[in-house]
Amino acid sequence: MLRGLTTVTFFADDVAAAQSWYTELLGFEPYFVRPIEGVPAYVEFRIGDYQHELGIVDRRFALPGRSGEGEAGGAVVYWHVDDVQAAFERLLSLGATVHEKPVERGPGFVTASVVDPFGNTLGVMYNQHYLDVLGS
Incomplete structure (x- = not known):
């Protein structure tokens, strides 16, 4: 599906x-x-x-009840990056705020997230599975 x-x-x-x-x-x-x-x-x-x-x-154009005023919105979608700490620091240097500092979730999986200056949660992740699929 x-x-x-x-x-x-x-x-x-x-x-x-x-x-x-x-x-x-x-x-x-x-x-x-x-x-x-x-x-x-x-x-x-x-x-x-x-x-x-x-x-x-x-x-x-957001649906009613989804204005997100004053709070981080939506699900956390993680985008693969090669270096979570470097990506996290770059996002902060551009004005994003910490949502969750980098966390190792297990071997080959590290996540972090920020709130962009517009109130959206942006996740970054080193994901070995992503790299495995990309390489296949």
Whole structure:
């Protein structure tokens, strides 16, 4: 039934600011931008080995009860990184705040998470299984 990750969607009150922040973090611009009334209402980046999609949508389009005002929102989605500590420190240097410091979950599995400046929880993980699948 579930065949794979397609798009992770985050919300932001200021999509242009979120676009700039994620462009700085990732090192490249989004491949898709949908403006409404001249300003970005949705942007989408393709990330990583499988070109997964990270979308950022204007919070005004969030479902009722999902405004996320003042608290970290959503499930924690972990993106594979080669060095969790370095990724965690880079995220903090760009203005994210600590959600969970790096934790070894077992041999070959380390996680950490932050809250981005727009209230979304962003996870990073060293995941040996990811590398095994990538290599096969």
